[in-house]
Amino acid sequence: xxxxxxNNRLSxxxxxxxxxxxxxxxxxxLKSLGLAGIxxxxxLNGCFGNGEPAAQGLNSVSQTIPAAIPPYPLARNPLYTAxxxxxxxxxxxxxxxxxxxxxxxxxxxxxxxxxxxxxWKIEISGEVHKPLTIDIDDLLKKMPLEERVYRHRCVEAWSxxxxxxxxxxxxxxxxxxxxxxxxxxxxxSFYRPGQAKGQKAAWYPWPYYEGLSMAEASHDLAFxxxxxxxxxxxxxxxxxxxxxxxWKYGFKSIKGIVKIEFxxxxxxxxxxxxxxxxxxxxxxxxxxxxxxxxxxxxERVIDTGERIPTRMFNGYADQVAELYRKG
Ligand code: MTE
Numbered sequence: 417x418x419x420x421x422x423n424n425r426l427s428x429x430x431x432x433x434x435x436x437x438x439x440x441x442x443x444x445x446l447k448s449l450g451l452a453g454i455x456x457x458x459x460l461n462g463c464f465g466n467g468e469p470a471a472q473g474l475n476s477v478s479q480t481i482p483a484a485i486p487p488y489p490l491a492r493n494p495l496y497t498a499x500x501x502x503x504x505x506x507x508x509x510x511x512x513x514x515x516x517x518x519x520x521x522x523x524x525x526x527x528x529x530x531x532x533x534x535x536w537k538i539e540i541s542g543e544v545h546k547p548l549t550i551d552i553d554d555l556l557k558k559m560p561l562e563e564r565v566y567r568h569r570c571v572e573a574w575s576x577x578x579x580x581x582x583x584x585x586x587x588x589x590x591x592x593x594x595x596x597x598x599x600x601x602x603x604x605s606f607y608r609p610g611q612a613k614g615q616k617a618a619w620y621p622w623p624y625y626e627g628l629s630m631a632e633a634s635h636d637l638a639f640x641x642x643x644x645x646x647x648x649x650x651x652x653x654x655x656x657x658x659x660x661x662x663w664k665y666g667f668k669s670i671k672g673i674v675k676i677e678f679x680x681x682x683x684x685x686x687x688x689x690x691x692x693x694x695x696x697x698x699x700x701x702x703x704x705x706x707x708x709x710x711x712x713x714x715e716r717v718i719d720t721g722e723r724i725p726t727r728m729f730n731g732y733a734d735q736v737a738e739l740y741r742k743g
Pocket of ligand 1 (some may be wrong): 740
């Protein structure tokens with residue numbers, strides 16, 4: 417999922433080969449780092465690149481992880497578990513998609529660190545009885561907070577399992593009191609090219625924007641994440657507020673949200689506008705429908721490198737299939 421501007425027109429190169437497989441394609445890779453074997457350090461050096469010593473690189477990733485100040489860590493809701501082990505936290509924090517900063521997944525964690533997330537206001541507007549603009553800290557005080565373990569499946573066929581902290585999107589919907597005309601939600605990310613140099617790439621229609629139907633947004637699984645692994649979100653994961661819709665491809669999980677609008681009509685979405693034949697509005701995970709440039713039948717687990725079968729709705733079919741039953 418990438419665009420490179422070539423000959424003044426958009427083209428779609430095959431950027432699917434991901435360098436991360438080179439360094440994380442090994443079981444227990446973090447464990448081996450803990451043991452600090454010479455081989456491991458050397459091999460990790462390739463991971464962080466730029467000639468940076470591996471230990472320093474790893475240390476830097478861990479320094480991007482905020483302290484677990486209250487209300488974190490939150491109690492884990494036992495209703496939301498995954499049938500796979502949690503992904504190693506530092507791997508998840510060092511392998512990101514956040515095009516506002518860079519298209520290089522292993523560089524986002526570095527480039528996002530200069531991004532200011534305090535203060536942070538969120539505008540809730542459109543077809544609602546209670547429009548409001550609220551600071552993220554005040555919003556957190558109004559929401560019932562919990563931790564949920566979710567699977568995450570990127571459209572690029574990599575996956576992870578992470579414990580998000582936050583609140584159900586439907587609780588935010590209740591707060592806004594939508595009018596009967598509201599049928600869709602539109603989410604918008606920040607626009608700050610001074611701090612996010614990827615936004616200087618004029619061939620992307622910044623800021624990032626996404627959408628859900630009201631039925632999807634009101635579904636129990638739709639979650640607003642403010643933290644991960646028991647502490648506030650690191651910047652590279654979309655701090656201070658991102659969406660998590662685990663039955664959909666990861667590009668629906670918009671990061672750095674500043675605005676949520678309730679609409680009568682279906683909104684446009686960033687990737688669908690860029691490449692409608694490749695990224696749909698609904699973007700539900702479906703192993704039987706290949707991406708035009710690659711299969712979606714399997715996925716690569718980012719910390720072990722293991723290839724596993726992809727599941728319908730990313731394993732959430734029992735909960736969400738009903739939303740899409742016709743007639
Ligand atoms: N949100 C914004 N604002 N910008 C982005 O580039 N990338 C999406 C999604 N949300 C993206 C975004 C994609 S493609 C994925 S797979 C997930 O974020 C990645 O989330 P992670 O980096 O926290 O794993």
